[in-house]
Amino acid sequence: MTYKTIIEDNIDILVAGAGLGGTGAAFEARYWGKNKKIVIAEKANIDRSGAVAQGLYAINCYMGTRFGENNPEDHVRYARIDLMGMVREDLAFDMARHVDSTVHQFDDWGLPIMKNSKTGSYLREGRWQIMIHGESYKPIVAEAAKKSADKVFNRVCLTHLLMDESKENRVGGAVGFNVRTGNYHVFKSKAVICGAGGASNIFKPRSVGEGAGRVWYAPWSSGSAYGLMIEAGAKMTQMENRIVLARFKDGYGPVGAYFLHLKTYTQNAYGEEYESKWFPELQQRVGKEYLDPEASHTTHRPIPTCLRNHAIISEVNAGRGPIHMVTMEAFQDPHLEEIGWHNFLGMTVGQAVLWAATDVDPKHENPELTTSEPYVMGSHATGCGAWCSGPEDVSPDEYFWGYNRMTTIEGLFGAGDAVGGTPHAFSSGSFTEGRLAAKAACKYIDDGKAEGINITDAQINRRKEEIFRPLENYKIYSNEVVAGTVNPNFHNPRQGLDRLQKLMDEYCGGFGVSYMTNDKLLSIGLKKMSVLGEDLEKIGAKDVHELLRAWELKHRYLASESVFHHTLFRKETRWPGYYYRGDAMKLDDENWHVLTVSRRDPKTGEYTMEKAPLYHLVGDIEDKDLAKLKAEGHH
Amino acid sequence: MPTFVYMTRCDGCGHCVDICPSDIMHIDKTLRRAYNIEPNMCWECYSCVKACPHQAIDVRGYADFAPLGHSVRVIRDEEKGTIAWRIKFRNGKKDMDLLAPITTKPWGTGYPELAQEPEPSTEMRDSQLLYSEPKYVRMDEGGLHTLESNGLEIKEGVYY
Numbered sequence: 001m002t003y004k005t006i007i008e009d010n011i012d013i014l015v016a017g018a019g020l021g022g023t024g025a026a027f028e029a030r031y032w033g034k035n036k037k038i039v040i041a042e043k044a045n046i047d048r049s050g051a052v053a054q055g056l057y058a059i060n061c062y063m064g065t066r067f068g069e070n071n072p073e074d075h076v077r078y079a080r081i082d083l084m085g086m087v088r089e090d091l092a093f094d095m096a097r098h099v100d101s102t103v104h105q106f107d108d109w110g111l112p113i114m115k116n117s118k119t120g121s122y123l124r125e126g127r128w129q130i131m132i133h134g135e136s137y138k139p140i141v142a143e144a145a146k147k148s149a150d151k152v153f154n155r156v157c158l159t160h161l162l163m164d165e166s167k168e169n170r171v172g173g174a175v176g177f178n179v180r181t182g183n184y185h186v187f188k189s190k191a192v193i194c195g196a197g198g199a200s201n202i203f204k205p206r207s208v209g210e211g212a213g214r215v216w217y218a219p220w221s222s223g224s225a226y227g228l229m230i231e232a233g234a235k236m237t238q239m240e241n242r243i244v245l246a247r248f249k250d251g252y253g254p255v256g257a258y259f260l261h262l263k264t265y266t267q268n269a270y271g272e273e274y275e276s277k278w279f280p281e282l283q284q285r286v287g288k289e290y291l292d293p294e295a296s297h298t299t300h301r302p303i304p305t306c307l308r309n310h311a312i313i314s315e316v317n318a319g320r321g322p323i324h325m326v327t328m329e330a331f332q333d334p335h336l337e338e339i340g341w342h343n344f345l346g347m348t349v350g351q352a353v354l355w356a357a358t359d360v361d362p363k364h365e366n367p368e369l370t371t372s373e374p375y376v377m378g379s380h381a382t383g384c385g386a387w388c389s390g391p392e393d394v395s396p397d398e399y400f401w402g403y404n405r406m407t408t409i410e411g412l413f414g415a416g417d418a419v420g421g422t423p424h425a426f427s428s429g430s431f432t433e434g435r436l437a438a439k440a441a442c443k444y445i446d447d448g449k450a451e452g453i454n455i456t457d458a459q460i461n462r463r464k465e466e467i468f469r470p471l472e473n474y475k476i477y478s479n480e481v482v483a484g485t486v487n488p489n490f491h492n493p494r495q496g497l498d499r500l501q502k503l504m505d506e507y508c509g510g511f512g513v514s515y516m517t518n519d520k521l522l523s524i525g526l527k528k529m530s531v532l533g534e535d536l537e538k539i540g541a542k543d544v545h546e547l548l549r550a551w552e553l554k555h556r557y558l559a560s561e562s563v564f565h566h567t568l569f570r571k572e573t574r575w576p577g578y579y580y581r582g583d584a585m586k587l588d589d590e591n592w593h594v595l596t597v598s599r600r601d602p603k604t605g606e607y608t609m610e611k612a613p614l615y616h617l618v619g620d621i622e623d624k625d626l627a628k629l630k631a632e633g634h635h
Numbered sequence: 636m637p638t639f640v641y642m643t644r645c646d647g648c649g650h651c652v653d654i655c656p657s658d659i660m661h662i663d664k665t666l667r668r669a670y671n672i673e674p675n676m677c678w679e680c681y682s683c684v685k686a687c688p689h690q691a692i693d694v695r696g697y698a699d700f701a702p703l704g705h706s707v708r709v710i711r712d713e714e715k716g717t718i719a720w721r722i723k724f725r726n727g728k729k730d731m732d733l734l735a736p737i738t739t740k741p742w743g744t745g746y747p748e749l750a751q752e753p754e755p756s757t758e759m760r761d762s763q764l765l766y767s768e769p770k771y772v773r774m775d776e777g778g779l780h781t782l783e784s785n786g787l788e789i790k791e792g793v794y795y
Contacts, residue, residue: 030749031766044656053656054680065780066773072780073787090789094763097780101771110740135711135718136737144746155658179658210637211697212675213657219676220657250700289793342735345720349707350679350696352722356705357696359726393763393781396789435765443760545672548658593793616794619787 003182005464008151011189012036013441015149015434016158016174017043017224019050020138020427021379021416022195023145024102024434025441029193030148032442038149041187043157043179043548044220046142050197051218051379051417052427056134057346058125058256059113060426062103063096067121072096075128076617079424082304082381084290084574084587086238086595088421089617090390090399094436095422095429102432103130111140126260127300128424135346141431155179158224159551160463161192161232161412166454169233170410173455175463182544184464190450191411191441195434198377198384198417199223199559201497203242204505204512205373207250214350216245216252217375220552225385225418226376227555230562233602235387235408237420237595237612239559240566242374243382244309244515244578248325249368253351255325257343262330266312266369268320278311282576286587305381309371309577313514316371323369327362337363373511374579376559378417379430382578384563385420387597387612388413391436396615403444405437408599411450413437421595470541470550477540490540493549496532500553503528504560508567509579518582522568529561533605558600562607566596569609637674637697638683644691645669651683651692660692685711685718713742 013029015022018040029038042049063070075096080087103122107113112133114123122130146152158176163169173189200217213219230236247255258264268274276293283291286307296303312323331337340362344352354360360367378385386407390399405413415437416430425433444450470493477489485492491499504510507525509517517525536557541547572588573581594611601608638660640651645668651660652669659673660683669692671677684692696705704725711718720733749766762779769778782789 027749028766031752032755032760034750034754044658045654048654048656048680048682050656053682054678066775071785073785085793093780093782093787098765098768098772100773101765101768104771104774105767109745110738110742112736112739133735133737135735140738143743147746148749207697207699209697209699210674211699213637213677214679214697218656218680219678250697338733341722341731341733345709345718345733346735349681349694349709352720353679353694353696353705353707354701356707356722356724356729357701357703359724359728361724361729391763394789396791439765446760545658545661549676589793613791615789615791617782617787618790618794619782619785 003177003184003468005184005186007186007188008039009188010037011039011173011187012191012445013038013438014174014187014189014192015040016192016194016228017196018046018142018145019195019197019416020052020141020430021418021434022193023141024431025193025195025415025438026145026149028435029438029442032439036442036445039187039189040145040149040152041156041158041174041176041185042152042154045154046145046152047139050138051221052138053218054349055346056132056137056427057343058129058131059103059428060129060256061099061424061429062122062128062130063100064121065100067119070127073617075424078128078302080616081290082302083383083423084286084304084306085593085614086241086574087383087423088390088399088595089615090395091388091419091422093394093617094391094404095425095432098436099428099432102435103428106141109140109144111137125257129256129260131261133346137427153185156185157548157551158228159467161228162188162455162459163232164453165456165459166452170453171232171412172453175460175467177467177547179544179548184467186460188455190445190453191413193413193415193434193437193441194225194229194418195415196224196228196418197221198225198375198379199556200375202376202500202504202556202560203373203510204501206370206511214250214252216247216372217377221377222552222555223376223559224552224555226559226562229386229407229412229418230558230600231602232409232412233599234412235597235599236562237385237387237597238383239376239562239598240570240596241382241384241575242376242563242578243380244374245372246309246312246369247372248351249322249370251348251351251354252372253344253348257339258325258327262336262340264325264327264330266323266325268315269322269324270320274315274320275308275311278314282307282310285573285576285585287589290587306575306577312369312371313577317514324366325369326366328364328366331363371511374509374515376563378420378422379425381423383421383423385418385422386414388419398613399615404440405433406440406444411444413441470539470547473538474540474542478542487540490538491535492540493546493553496536496539496553497556499532500557500560503532508564515579516582517567517579519568522564526564526568529564533557533561562598562600565598565607565609570596637677638671638692638694640669641691641693642668644689646689648688650686650688654682654686656680656682681709684709711737
């Protein structure tokens with residue numbers, strides 16, 4: 001092995017992955033830990049890493065309490081109904097009560113937030129969204145993290161957490177490799193804040209060939225948040241809650257500003273409104289508590305994202321696709337037309353490229369929409385992630401074990417996609433979660449909880465061997481064949497990824513089967529996953545770049561396996577439009593008004609599943625419009 | 636739309652290699668210029684296009700669904716604090732220039748020096764407050780929202 005081992009010792013806080021969550025953690029940690037050693041490890045360059053690398057045209061989570069717009073509990077209620085009840089409301093409330101202080105700082109740092117010229121408040125796109133010129137959102141935020149951190153290790157892909165050998169279930173750092181030099185990096189740290197990303201590309205994407213990178217969530221979102229934490233034995237929650245997005249076809253350009261700001265709407269191929277006709281039957285399945293079009297029409301209460309997907313999927317399957325976004329009306333206004341294009345250029349340039357290539361001018365034709373392949377993440381309209389402690393003053397006993405945003409592994413904290421049960425955090429909420437985790441991690445260290453961590457050379461060397469094994473596999477076996485990519489001894493990372501995606505699509509409810517699965521399919525899929533897991537031990541990487549892809553694949557695999565177990569465990573169809581359990585098509589509040597929690601035993605790889613109680617915020621949270629409707633006997 | 640690099644414009648400076656979030660812009664060892672080594676892991680994020688000092692990098696829409704003959708070009712200028720786009724349709728009927736700000740401040744300014752801030756008190760440490768709070772929550776002197784202040788309870792069960 002020619003690669004050097006580089007050890008960074010005496011770290012207090014290691015930020016593992018620096019997207020919006022990780023940068024928030026690094027920034028805030030400096031305030032609470034003036035003399036602490038704060039180190040960032042990021043597999044790309046923090047100026048353009050994570051899901052926000054390309055920029056954003058909106059901040060989707062801002063309360064606007066200073067302008068009298070919303071209180072945190074309003075947001076909790078919104079997230080709750082959108083996720084069909086399944087939210088960690090303590091974490092959601094906590095994020096929402098701090099998120100405005102994050103956004104106001106972004107304003108200070110130079111992020112161009114559009115203002116409402118009449119009221120002076122931030123320009124609203126929707127009730128929760130404010131509009132920004134966010135092309136440089138990530139570099140602006142990264143600057144704050146760089147100012148706080150002692151060291152930033154760009155291009156270091158973390159593969160595993162280091163575990164303390166003197167106290168069980170306590171973290172002691174992380175290891176990985178530099179994706180350019182190949183050097184092995186060891187970070188010994190008292191606390192680790194996992195800011196790594198959710199997972200794109202685990203379900204077969206609709207795009208093929210060259211377009212396989214045109215996924216909704218970034219292709220570099222390799223599920224490493226889950227891969228790192230699951231492998232170490234952290235408990236996970238709501239991993240079945242994958243998300244499907246209704247987006248502009250092929251380019252997956254965003255629709256939020258179109259719906260909310262430009263007031264565009266959808267219709268079927270024949271120009272008909274289609275959504276409402278699917279709702280009566282759907283209401284029978286999920287119950288009026290979750291789908292009440294009348295209440296949604298007269299109040300702020302949203303129709304859950306998944307249920308709107310369900311109407312699109314049903315209409316297309318009934319032969320009246322494609323669904324179109326009606327843009328021709330709004331785009332006659334030159335100002336709105338410009339916003340429509342800026343919206344893409346600020347966050348999904350590829351959609352602008354596609355419309356330029358296909359001569360789609362939304363002023364003269366209504367573009368097609370489609371439902372995407374599923375994604376596993378925890379900050380958009382879904383809440384996959386680690387089972388974390390909430391804040392002391394909000395959380396019930398079952399949700400609290402000492403430090404805010406700490407996972408079930410001592411000293412391991414989460415932010416952004418890493419934290420489960422906290423949908424609708426988006427960029428600003430993820431940064432806020434990083435800040436919360438950083439404060440708690442500093443307290444954890446100050447309380448003396450990280451004393452006496454012992455990481456032996458044996459553990460460090462074992463991981464090194466494991467990390468570089470794909471290069472060894474390639475070296476040993478590639479010369480057995482004349483040339484080419486077909487080898488009887490190993491798969492390359494792309495071949496492994498294709499196999500994973502096909503398996504997830506067909507057995508776990510991808511787009512190819514109209515998001516349908518059942519207990520039998522899931523059981524077969526799990527067996528195939530187990531064999532895939534064996535083959536991934538033999539994966540071959542021809543160079544350091546392929547080694548990066550190999551480890552991304554292993555993280556995606558661990559995330560996928562967890563999705564399988566969770567999907568099999570929850571015997572109901574909680575989110576029609578995200579996925580369907582054909583053997584249990586109804587929502588079942590009697591048995592499944594709970595959060596699902598899993599743990600993979602790091603020694604045996606065996607999964608254990610449990611139900612965790614679901615707590616709701618009640619009290620003044622009641623929506624006044626909805627209360628009025630109820631009083632009038634509509635509910 | 637994977638990126639590609641024009642042979643005559645690239646001087647192999649490596650800015651694109653340094654910034655690419657997907658680690659797919661690499662230098663060809665023979666030609667000593669950059670190229671996209673893995674187009675099917677390209678998100679068309681334009682990070683490399685924006686970073687290139689010679690406008691040597693462009694994008695050609697994904698072969699599986701985008702016809703040839705379009706153009707989306709960009710110049711990002713940190714000093715001016717702007718980004719300028721030009722979109723040209725395949726049929727030549729649309730040719731748009733769009734300009735947007737990327738920052739409201741001179742680049743790299745406006746950040747607090749957290750290490751120089753006064754040491755937070757024990758009371759602050761034991762509270763739920765983060766840096767700059769409570770002031771930055773509402774830009775006034777009000778406190779942080781709590782269950783008590785907002786008249787809330789957290790209860791197990793089904794409530795709608």
